[in-house]
Amino acid sequence: MKSSLAQRCIAETLGTAFLLAAVVGSGIMAARLAGGNGALALLCNALPTGAILAVLILSFGPISGAHFNPVVTLAFVCRGELPGRVALLYAASQIAGGIAGVLAAHAMFDLPLWQISQTVRTGPAQWFAEFVATFGLVLVIFCCLRTAREAIPYAVGLYITAAYWFTASTSFANPAVTIARSLSDTFAGIAPGGVLAFIAAQIAGGVAGVAVAGLLYRPAAARAG
Numbered sequence: 001m002k003s004s005l006a007q008r009c010i011a012e013t014l015g016t017a018f019l020l021a022a023v024v025g026s027g028i029m030a031a032r033l034a035g036g037n038g039a040l041a042l043l044c045n046a047l048p049t050g051a052i053l054a055v056l057i058l059s060f061g062p063i064s065g066a067h068f069n070p071v072v073t074l075a076f077v078c079r080g081e082l083p084g085r086v087a088l089l090y091a092a093s094q095i096a097g098g099i100a101g102v103l104a105a106h107a108m109f110d111l112p113l114w115q116i117s118q119t120v121r122t123g124p125a126q127w128f129a130e131f132v133a134t135f136g137l138v139l140v141i142f143c144c145l146r147t148a149r150e151a152i153p154y155a156v157g158l159y160i161t162a163a164y165w166f167t168a169s170t171s172f173a174n175p176a177v178t179i180a181r182s183l184s185d186t187f188a189g190i191a192p193g194g195v196l197a198f199i200a201a202q203i204a205g206g207v208a209g210v211a212v213a214g215l216l217y218r219p220a221a222a223r224a225g
Contacts, residue, residue: 132205
């Protein structure tokens with residue numbers, strides 16, 4: 001049975017909320033338990049994030065497609081597979097869910113609910129890292145849609161786990177995540193001054209991912225022509 005638009009938006013809100021609760025909550029727990037070991041803290045932040053992504057895509061994918069990311073939603077718009085009006089509702093749901101997830105994480109760890117991050121993440125290397133992270137994410141999604149649709153939850157979870165480590169920015173790769181993390185002065189935070197540049201790099205990476213995926217899977221005759 002096809003889900004209603006309301007059901008799809010609720011799924012996007014809940015999924016993004018749980019994603020941010022995992023990102024921020026595991027970051028808080030990691031910082032508390034790692035004893036100042038930054039590498040261990042990052043590992044303890046990356047693993048739960050990848051795991052929860054796989055779980056959330058499996059759970060909510062049949063309802064909304066489990067985007068949880070405005071750039072992924074934009075990618076489907078670029079491919080003509082999602083109307084603009086629905087995309088705007090998805091994006092609003094994702095941003096609202098992300099903020100709710102951060103607030104939930106703060107409440108669970110008995111921290112002030114409303115915070116502003118002081119963690120500076122900026123500069124050309126970080127912006128390029130966000131471009132690469134988002135390009136790879138979108139490319140993985142659309143390649144798997146063509147070749148191994150049932151593997152998408154695991155492919156996305158594993159990709160983000162890996163990208164935490166091979167990108168200088170620790171792979172936000174998601175405007176809703178970026179906005180929400182600016183509201184958490186914890187291990188996973190980003191100062192508000194860095195948000196717009198991150199989002200611009202993510203959008204550019206996502207559009208490039210759509211273009212390259214389309215090129216890779218365009219019929220051979222069309223490529224030759």
